[in-house]
Amino acid sequence: MKGKKSGFYYGWIIVGVSSLTLFVVLGLRYSFGVFYVAILQEYGWGRAETAGAFSLAMLIHALFAMVTGTLIDRVGPRVLFPLGATFLAMGLAAASRITAIWHLYLFFGVIMAMGTNTLAFAPHMSRIPRWFIRRRGLAGGLVAAGIGVGTLVMAPTIQFIIDTVDWHHAFLILAVLVIMVVVPITALFQRRSPEEVGQFPDGMMPTCSQIGAPNPEASLKDSRACCLPEGWTLRTTLRTRAFWWMGLVNLAAGITTNTLVVHQAAHVVDAGYTTTLAASIVGFVGLLRSVGGVLCSHFSDRVGREIAYTIGASSAFAGVLIFLLIRDTSAPWMLYAFVVLFGLGSGTSGPLCAATAGDLWPGDFLGRIMGTFAIAYGVGSAVGPYLGGYFYDHLGSYTLSFFLVMAIISMGSLGMWMAAPRHRRTISPQGFANAGGKST
Numbered sequence: 001m002k003g004k005k006s007g008f009y010y011g012w013i014i015v016g017v018s019s020l021t022l023f024v025v026l027g028l029r030y031s032f033g034v035f036y037v038a039i040l041q042e043y044g045w046g047r048a049e050t051a052g053a054f055s056l057a058m059l060i061h062a063l064f065a066m067v068t069g070t071l072i073d074r075v076g077p078r079v080l081f082p083l084g085a086t087f088l089a090m091g092l093a094a095a096s097r098i099t100a101i102w103h104l105y106l107f108f109g110v111i112m113a114m115g116t117n118t119l120a121f122a123p124h125m126s127r128i129p130r131w132f133i134r135r136r137g138l139a140g141g142l143v144a145a146g147i148g149v150g151t152l153v154m155a156p157t158i159q160f161i162i163d164t165v166d167w168h169h170a171f172l173i174l175a176v177l178v179i180m181v182v183v184p185i186t187a188l189f190q191r192r193s194p195e196e197v198g199q200f201p202d203g204m205m206p207t208c209s210q211i212g213a214p215n216p217e218a219s220l221k222d223s224r225a226c227c228l229p230e231g232w233t234l235r236t237t238l239r240t241r242a243f244w245w246m247g248l249v250n251l252a253a254g255i256t257t258n259t260l261v262v263h264q265a266a267h268v269v270d271a272g273y274t275t276t277l278a279a280s281i282v283g284f285v286g287l288l289r290s291v292g293g294v295l296c297s298h299f300s301d302r303v304g305r306e307i308a309y310t311i312g313a314s315s316a317f318a319g320v321l322i323f324l325l326i327r328d329t330s331a332p333w334m335l336y337a338f339v340v341l342f343g344l345g346s347g348t349s350g351p352l353c354a355a356t357a358g359d360l361w362p363g364d365f366l367g368r369i370m371g372t373f374a375i376a377y378g379v380g381s382a383v384g385p386y387l388g389g390y391f392y393d394h395l396g397s398y399t400l401s402f403f404l405v406m407a408i409i410s411m412g413s414l415g416m417w418m419a420a421p422r423h424r425r426t427i428s429p430q431g432f433a434n435a436g437g438k439s440t
């Protein structure tokens with residue numbers, strides 16, 4: 001018997017606040033390509049060394065991922081997020097004073113990266129499985145939508161500020177935005193779990209039989225996919241093969257997403273389009289990432305994570321293939337096809353990775369588990385952009401880089417199928433232990 005609704009569900013406030021936070025924070029990060037073009041034009045540094053600042057930022061993201069995962073589990077978002085936002089604002093203010101390449105590495109690659117890490121995708125998504133069971137995929141997609149919408153708004157807005165004043169002042173304005181928006185909303189509205197506001201997951205009050213059940217979450221879960229008991233720890237998770245396959249999926253997502261984040265605007269400008277159009281392309285790719293993430297996440301609740309992920313990966317693959325064929329402005333339809341295909345397809349990776357982790361390893365250690373996946377994502381995000389710049393500096397084009405991205409997209413899809421979340425939702429950590437750690 002299903003539980004009954006207990007009035008307005010605060011979980012949707014969490015979704016809204018998390019989405020708005022990612023709108024600002026990751027909308028800013030994914031607009032780096034706009035700053036990248038402006039800095040290249042002013043100082044004439046090499047593409048590899050300039051992109052290296054973004055790579056360093058993602059390495060810092062990887063190094064601090066476990067720290068953030070542990071802190072989000074222990075102190076909760078209401079403490080961690082405002083502190084991280086304050087640190088991010090300090091880094092943005094310092095970045096306005098960049099005059100040498102090491103300044104870019106220190107302010108953007110280290111200080112801003114540490115602040116962003118505490119507010120990034122993984123710590124937010126580690127909270128969603130606590131609030132949602134039946135609509136976990138949809139809720140995660142809505143949270144992730146903030147990233148794409150943020151990129152849509154932030155990229156052209158930043159370009160407008162750069163054109164109106166300069167990129168130094170753009171960093172200062174963003175610092176004020178973080179202090180005025182992110183700090184107060186996270187301090188006032190974030191909560192650790194439904195229990196803090198006297199509610200239950202999904203806003204559904206359990207029946208008497210569910211309250212006494214050994215696994216009330218499984219009692220509340222729709223019969224299509226029973227959720228696991230909350231017995232997973234980081235140690236038991238590390239012993240499953242599915243964990244390492246999902247690590248590959250996150251590594252692939254980092255390479256794919258961030259290679260394009262850094263270099264897509266530069267490639268558009270190289271083809272002969274204006275910097276304003278290039279910034280708009282970055283923004284619209286971000287918007288469609290949000291649309292794709294919401295649609296495929298909701299779809300995955302019905303047909304399974306693997307099928308939805310493969311559809312998204314195929315779309316992203318086709319988009320990159322078209323993008324690398326762009327050489328001039330004679331075929332603008334190719335640019336628009338890239339925006340639609342890559343935008344919709346690449347947006348599926350983050351929400352589906354998070355939903356899959358919640359399906360497979362729910363419990364009090366999910367923040368730390370998501371932190372380990374953030375390490376893989378961070379390493380991929382560091383390697384991809386740097387190699388994109390390195391190959392361009394040595395070969396004069398992004399052709400090899402984009403071919404590698406397509407290969408990585410295929411590897412990520414394979415990893416999702418090998419992790420097989422649909423088949424493992426009924427496996428408990430106790431059953432895994434009894435099987436001698438040979439779960440696939």
